[in-house]
Amino acid sequence: MKKILKIIIFTIIGIALSIGVATYIFYKNIHVPASNKKNTSTVSKNESQNKEQAIERKNILFVGSDENNLSDTIFVINYDPAxxxxxxLSIPRDTYYPRPGFNAPKEKKINAAFSEEKIQGLKKAVENLLDIKIDNYVILNYDGxxxxxxxxGGVEVDVPFDMKYDDKRANPPLHIxxxxxxxxxxxxxxIQFVxxxxxxxxGDLGRIKAQHEFLNAFLKKISEHxxxxxxxxxxxxxxxxxxxxLSASDITEYAYEFxxxxxxxxxxxxxxxxxxxEGNTxxxxxxxxxxxxxxxxLFSTDASTPITSTTSFxxxxxxxxxxxxxxxxxxxGLATKYAEVLKNEGFDVVKIGNVIGMTFTSSHVYAKTNEEKAKKVAKTLFITNVEKDISPDANVDVTVILGKDKK
Incomplete structure (x- = not known):
């Protein structure tokens, strides 16, 4: 698979530096966060400290984009101050993510949501894929x-072996x-290294380890006086x-905490x-x-409670x-496997079976009686294709057809 997780860490560098810059600008002569700048005669020391600790934990979507607005790097990051x-969590650019109305093979990749629907389209796709809320985004390109x-002044790393590669078809052309x-x-x-x-x-695991080495070296470098x-x-x-x-106040608060x-x-x-x-794609x-x-x-505020778990109600x-x-x-065994997931979430699974005579690449959820019920099932199984197939004679509320994307 071509170019999965290209330069996975390169947008992390952007946010790390933005934090450092914000700190320098906003806190050169100030020692409390902007959100806490109140009359010290009316705010106790303990109250001020508590507010400093109450930084909000946000999920931020990072996109590494080339000059053609193609997202080569996608990942979600949050900072857990506690x-x-x-x-x-990095998301491969070739992740299978079909969208209604986009049927070409390349349009079924998650990076197409960015090139065709911009950052809001990608944000929605990632939220659906992971079942989390994306609070903000950051985009950085190669030149940046x-x-x-x-x-x-550069970053010192250990290049493990000679690296030589040319791709004249890339835009811009890639020469390593x-x-x-x-x-x-x-x-x-x-940028050649990462x-x-x-x-x-x-394979890619080795490349990711090298990128982590680069990130560690970078963080060490920017911590120097x-x-x-x-x-x-x-x-x-x-x-x-x-x-x-991200607003200036957001960056300021995170900068101070960082x-x-x-x-x-x-x-x-x-x-x-x-x-x-699948085919030629x-x-x-x-x-x-x-x-x-x-x-x-990674993203649940309470590690003891699954982020996708439902309440007793x-x-x-x-x-x-x-x-x-x-x-x-x-x-x-595929149907049995996912039926257990639904049972664990309280759904009444009345039938487990096979589709005869046809193979599905992508999974689908069909609303037989009520679309909202179908959406609940789809959300539980992380399925994006929800369609109406209402029938007055239906014996079930929802039909799930599992495709190869659930392998």
Missing amino acids: NKKVNV FKKIIDTI NLKKGRQVLDGEKA RYRHGYAE SILPKLPSLAVTLSQYLKTD IKNKPSAMDARILPGEGRY SYFFVDNLKVQEIVKE AVAENKNIKVEVLNGAGIP
């Missing part, structure tokens, strides 16, 4: 990445030529190449699944059951929804 941890690295050994990479060489994906014994004089230049660079709907309590750990994951061809098919587990771990309501689950992928 545990001083940064959580990152390179200029950021050049501004801080790096020699093995520890060295300081400028912006141009840095984009290189050939030659690793572990010598970077402070360069922050004004970074501010100019970011203003030219970084697009975000500097005051620097993250002690980063939990970076890849959306679980596998890449394979390569897709990344998500393992939806594992996604629920990872989303719970909702479970009681689900018992009134009759569902049939049909295996349309020809994969043994």
Whole structure:
């Protein structure tokens, strides 16, 4: 599968630098967050400290975009101030995500939601895919990445082997030529390093490890005192190449928290699944059951409670929804596997079976009596295709047909 998770960490760099820049600008002579700037005679010291700790935990969508507005990198990040941890979930650009009205093979990839429906389309797609709320977004392009690295004087990493690759069809053309050994990479060489994906014994896993090494080296570099004089230049660079709907006050509060309590750990994951061809098109098919587990771990505010779990009241309501689950992928045990998921959420699964004579690439949910009931089932199984098939003689409320995307 081509170009999965290209430059996974490169937009993390953008937000890390924006935090540093915001801190320099807003807190050069101020020692309390902007949201807490009140008359100190009326605010107690303890009250002020409590407000400083009440920073909101947000899910931020990061997009790495080329000059043609194609999203080569997509991931969701949040900062957990209670545990001083940064959580990152990367989403392969080829992730299979069919949208109503978009039927061409390439239009069924999640990165097409960005190129065709801009950031709001991608935001909606990621929210549906992960069943979480996206609070804000950040977009950074290649030129911005390179200029950021050049501004801080490069980043020192250990290139594990000679890296040489040319792709004249890429736009812009991709030329990689790096020699093995520890060295300081400028912006141009840095982007070659994080984009290189050939030659690793572990495939993409090896590349991701190399990118993590680059990120750690970058964070070490920007924590040096010598970077402070360069922050004004970074501010100019970011203003030219970084697009975000985060407000100045948002950035300020997170900047203060980041500097005051620097993250002690980063939990970076890849959306679980596998890449394979359907016809002549390569897709990344998500393992939806594992996604629920990872989303719970990374984005749930209470690790003891699954983010997709329902309340007891909702479970009681689900018992009134009759569902049939049909295996349309020809994969043994698939219908039983997902029927158990629905049963655990309280749905009344009255039939488990197979679709005869036809194979489905994508999964579908059909509303036989009520569309809202079908949407509940679809949300539980992370299925985006919901269609009406209302029938007065229906024996079930919802029919689920599982496709190969649920493998």
